[in-house]
Amino acid sequence: MGDVLTLSGLEVRAGAEVLVHSVDLLLAAGEICALVGASGSGKSLTARAMLGLVEIDPGVTRGTLEITVGDRSYQPPMSGDFRARKRAFEGIRGAVVGYLPQDAGRALDPLRTVGRQVGHTARLAGRDDGPLPWLDKAGLQPSVAGRYPHELSGGMAQRVVIAQALARGSRFLLADEPTTGLDPAVRRPLLRELRHLADEGVGILWITHDLRATRGLADRVLVMSEGRVVESTTPDVLDSGEVSSPAARKLVDATRRIAGGRVR
Amino acid sequence: MLRTLLGRAVLTVSSLVAAATAVQLLLWAAPGDPIDLLPNGAELRPQLEAEWGLDQPVWMRVVTNLGRAATGELGTSLSYRPGTPVTEVLAQPALNSFALLIASLVLALAWSAGLAAFTRGRRQHTSRLVRTLSVAPVFLLAHLCIHGLNEVTWSLMEAGTIARPAWFALPGEASAMRTALAVVLLAVGSGALADMHREAEQALISIRRSGFVDAARARGEPTFLLVARHLTLPLASLAAARTGFLLGGLVVVEKVLLINGAGAILWQAALLRDVPVALGITLMAATTVCAARLAADALRVGIDPRLRSQA
Amino acid sequence: MSRVAWVLLAVVVCIGLVAPFGDWERAMTVIPTEAGLGPSPGHPLGTDHLGRDVLARLQLATSAFAGPGLLACAVALVLAVPTAAVSAYRGGVLGSATRFAFTSLAAIPRFVLVLLVLSIYGDSPTTLALAVGASYVPLLGEAVYERIERLRGEEYVLASQAHGLAGGRILWVHLVWFACGRLIGRHLLALFGFYLVLETTLSYIGGFGVQEPHPSWGNMLVFEWGRRSLVDPGLLAPGIALWATLALTDWASESLGEVEHG
Ligand SMILES: Nc1ncnc2c1ncn2[C@@H]1O[C@H](COP(=O)(O)OP(=O)(O)O)[C@@H](O)[C@H]1O
Ligand SMILES: [Mg+2]
Numbered sequence: 001m002g003d004v005l006t007l008s009g010l011e012v013r014a015g016a017e018v019l020v021h022s023v024d025l026l027l028a029a030g031e032i033c034a035l036v037g038a039s040g041s042g043k044s045l046t047a048r049a050m051l052g053l054v055e056i057d058p059g060v061t062r063g064t065l066e067i068t069v070g071d072r073s074y075q076p077p078m079s080g081d082f083r084a085r086k087r088a089f090e091g092i093r094g095a096v097v098g099y100l101p102q103d104a105g106r107a108l109d110p111l112r113t114v115g116r117q118v119g120h121t122a123r124l125a126g127r128d129d130g131p132l133p134w135l136d137k138a139g140l141q142p143s144v145a146g147r148y149p150h151e152l153s154g155g156m157a158q159r160v161v162i163a164q165a166l167a168r169g170s171r172f173l174l175a176d177e178p179t180t181g182l183d184p185a186v187r188r189p190l191l192r193e194l195r196h197l198a199d200e201g202v203g204i205l206w207i208t209h210d211l212r213a214t215r216g217l218a219d220r221v222l223v224m225s226e227g228r229v230v231e232s233t234t235p236d237v238l239d240s241g242e243v244s245s246p247a248a249r250k251l252v253d254a255t256r257r258i259a260g261g262r263v264r
Numbered sequence: 265m266l267r268t269l270l271g272r273a274v275l276t277v278s279s280l281v282a283a284a285t286a287v288q289l290l291l292w293a294a295p296g297d298p299i300d301l302l303p304n305g306a307e308l309r310p311q312l313e314a315e316w317g318l319d320q321p322v323w324m325r326v327v328t329n330l331g332r333a334a335t336g337e338l339g340t341s342l343s344y345r346p347g348t349p350v351t352e353v354l355a356q357p358a359l360n361s362f363a364l365l366i367a368s369l370v371l372a373l374a375w376s377a378g379l380a381a382f383t384r385g386r387r388q389h390t391s392r393l394v395r396t397l398s399v400a401p402v403f404l405l406a407h408l409c410i411h412g413l414n415e416v417t418w419s420l421m422e423a424g425t426i427a428r429p430a431w432f433a434l435p436g437e438a439s440a441m442r443t444a445l446a447v448v449l450l451a452v453g454s455g456a457l458a459d460m461h462r463e464a465e466q467a468l469i470s471i472r473r474s475g476f477v478d479a480a481r482a483r484g485e486p487t488f489l490l491v492a493r494h495l496t497l498p499l500a501s502l503a504a505a506r507t508g509f510l511l512g513g514l515v516v517v518e519k520v521l522l523i524n525g526a527g528a529i530l531w532q533a534a535l536l537r538d539v540p541v542a543l544g545i546t547l548m549a550a551t552t553v554c555a556a557r558l559a560a561d562a563l564r565v566g567i568d569p570r571l572r573s574q575a
Numbered sequence: 576m577s578r579v580a581w582v583l584l585a586v587v588v589c590i591g592l593v594a595p596f597g598d599w600e601r602a603m604t605v606i607p608t609e610a611g612l613g614p615s616p617g618h619p620l621g622t623d624h625l626g627r628d629v630l631a632r633l634q635l636a637t638s639a640f641a642g643p644g645l646l647a648c649a650v651a652l653v654l655a656v657p658t659a660a661v662s663a664y665r666g667g668v669l670g671s672a673t674r675f676a677f678t679s680l681a682a683i684p685r686f687v688l689v690l691l692v693l694s695i696y697g698d699s700p701t702t703l704a705l706a707v708g709a710s711y712v713p714l715l716g717e718a719v720y721e722r723i724e725r726l727r728g729e730e731y732v733l734a735s736q737a738h739g740l741a742g743g744r745i746l747w748v749h750l751v752w753f754a755c756g757r758l759i760g761r762h763l764l765a766l767f768g769f770y771l772v773l774e775t776t777l778s779y780i781g782g783f784g785v786q787e788p789h790p791s792w793g794n795m796l797v798f799e800w801g802r803r804s805l806v807d808p809g810l811l812a813p814g815i816a817l818w819a820t821l822a823l824t825d826w827a828s829e830s831l832g833e834v835e836h837g
Contacts, residue, residue: 107479
């Protein structure tokens with residue numbers, strides 16, 4: 001494969017306040033890289049900056065992005081002129097880098113049926129086979145195609161969004177807390193779907209605040225705290241507790257406390 | 265879906281009936297005898313006493329008149345065109361006014377949406393300019409436009425630069441120039457443009473910030489149609505809410521720009537205290553507003569599945 | 576910016592309120608020999624076609640809308656706010672009925688309603704002020720109703736009720752004064768502007784409103800064009816005064832804007 005996405009020195013500011021400090025990140029095809037951190041640590045901003053969706057306030061002040069797919073290479077400007085940025089990212093969004101939004105319920109157009117929305121996405125990606133294969137791949141019944149978003153449960157909405165991402169066929173996928181708010185019975189198959197996708201060669205950045213869930217699923221883990229990546233390691237190492245930074249230490253301890261206090 | 269629409273229709277029709285009743289009460293609550301108010305009251309008295317049912321209690325008169333109005337009978341004109349049925353007096357002018365109303369409503373919607381897409385809450389100077397221009401009353405804008413245009417044309421004609429243009433018409437003749445001016449001024453003046461621009465802008469901003477537009481953008485899909493479809497919902501409500509306002513403005517432009525419409529007749533009828541004609545026009549205006557509300561509701565229910573399911 | 580607007584607006588209204596007690600000979604006496612003069616130290620804005628001082632007429636004309644405009648505001652305030660506030664706070668049948676009444680009356684265009692009232696009750700500044708005030712009731716009432724109904728179920732209201740604060744105090748002090756004060760202020764400014772527009776429109780078109788020889792910014796605009804230069808200050812002054820006053824109400828109402836919550 002050899003497809004790779006490299007982000008280096010990303011800085012995001014809102015006014016004078018620095019929200020993301022010099023984040024470096026490398027995402028290779030076929031791997032799942034987990035980005036873990038407490039809420040408010042800047043995970044979503046980092047992901048959205050990679051799609052050129054962080055506009056002015058907060059805005060990206062520094063950073064470079066380089067994406068290599070096959071023999072093509074993209075280097076969209078991350079900061080600076082709005083129009084140039086928009087033009088450069090237009091060829092990347094969706095086709096090269098996909099996005100699973102944080103709140104699937106709100107990410108669907110309330111005025112169109114699920115089938116139309118997924119079919120529309122598939123058509124834009126140049127596939128004429130309609131919505132059904134994609135819904136099926138995401139584990140949804142064909143009857144869901146006729147429903148409107150307000151008639152879906154949270155888990156179903158999440159699957160529809162995944163079906164859209166599948167239909168779009170991106171080389172990389174930025175999944176922003178795709179399982180938050182879902183019950184465990186729904187969460188597991190969804191995560192398995194992500195793993196499956198990675199095995200097919202998609203590079204996935206999986207954003208989550210749940211350290212435990214990364215075990216057995218993620219290939220690497222980045223720990224983020226207060227806008228910095230403080231630890232880059234693997235789930236197994238984290239599990240054994242061998243971490244260097246105090247922030248990661250705190251996260252690990254907190255996770256252990258919850259796990260220890262659980263009734264088995 | 266039909267159930268939802270039916271419910272709205274019933275509500276709208278009953279509010280129209282309530283409005284008509286209120287107008288009737290306004291008439292009968294007038295101090296003294298309404299016939300005394302008429303300039304030619306004395307000679308009309310015998311005819312009117314029977315026609316208006318003055319020997320009956322007020323509620324009877326209201327009910328009778330509402331019943332008549334429901335069957336399309338609005339009585340006869342007293343002083344504007346004595347003896348002519350009100351419906352006949354109003355038929356053609358009402359159509360003219362309706363065409364003006366629709367044209368300026370469409371124009372106002374189109375450019376407030378366009379302007380909103382341009383400013384999007386950012387270009388404060390443009391918005392302020394629009395507000396300042398738009399607070400001017402319709403009659404003042406019309407006055408300035410007509411006289412400015414006339415003066416300029418006149419001096420050009422005197423200097424021999426141009427021949428007498430066709431639209432340099434005599435008053436009283438229909439002219440496309442004046443009609444176009446009426447449509448434009450109605451859609452701008454007395455705050456119309458500023459208010460609609462502000463509301464369209466707010467709606468547009470909140471749609472563009474919503475999760476589904478963001479998600480479509482992140483997938484690299486064009487968002488124009490998506491945003492436009494969602495913008496129809498607030499624009500439909502806005503159009504319905506603005507209809508009454510524009511109907512009021514219609515009276516002014518028709519008067520100032522000498523257009524033969526129901527608004528100009530209302531003015532004349534009010535001057536001559538021709539109560540049946542004035543009442544008939546008021547009723548038509550209220551009906552138009554209610555019809556606009558109903559149409560907006562139907563459009564919204566047709567577009568938005570969430571409104572259909574909450575029957 | 577908006578403070579300046581408030582001050583200027585107050586000045587205009589004050590001139591209008593004291594004008595009826597002044598001596599307006601310069602504004603009213605016809606002097607044919609002085610007709611159509613340009614600006615001069617004696618007549619800063621020149622004279623009109625009957626030789627009357629334009630500046631004096633401009634000042635006197637403020638009395639045509641200042642007093643009645645305030646009266647219209649008072650009428651709308653007294654009729655709309657208590658009704659809307661009490662019925663929204665109570666809710667239930669009373670609430671629905673009031674809501675229905677507002678919606679129904681709002682179906683009649685304001686300008687049309689005012690003309691109908693003039694045709695039935697005759698034309699006088701007081702009638703006009705009452706009619707305009709009353710015609711604004713549905714709009715103001717609906718706005719206040721909506722706001723109070725939305726706030727009624729909110730935490731702080733429930734909390735104050737739980738603390739045993741009297742219902743009347745919660746309603747009038749917290750809900751009407753604190754939560755709706757700016758909203759009502761904006762509407763009253765808009766109503767004042769509407770009265771000004773209506774009065775000048777009626778006077779301009781003629782037949783209603785202020786009629787010669789009394790001045791209004793509306794009827795001062797009616798004169799013969801073509802005789803004098805287009806940019807004569809005396810001809811444009813009433814229009815400019817009208818436009819500026821309306822812009823002032825608009826700017827003043829900006830200071831009553833509020834951050835939308837929710
Ligand atoms: N539009 C915004 N304006 C100002 N601050 C923002 C904005 N969006 C996010 N932030 C701040 O940036 C920080 C990181 O946000 P985010 O990336 O959403 O965190 P998370 O790690 O939970 O995804 C938070 O402290 C948040 O307050
Ligand atoms: Mg987040």
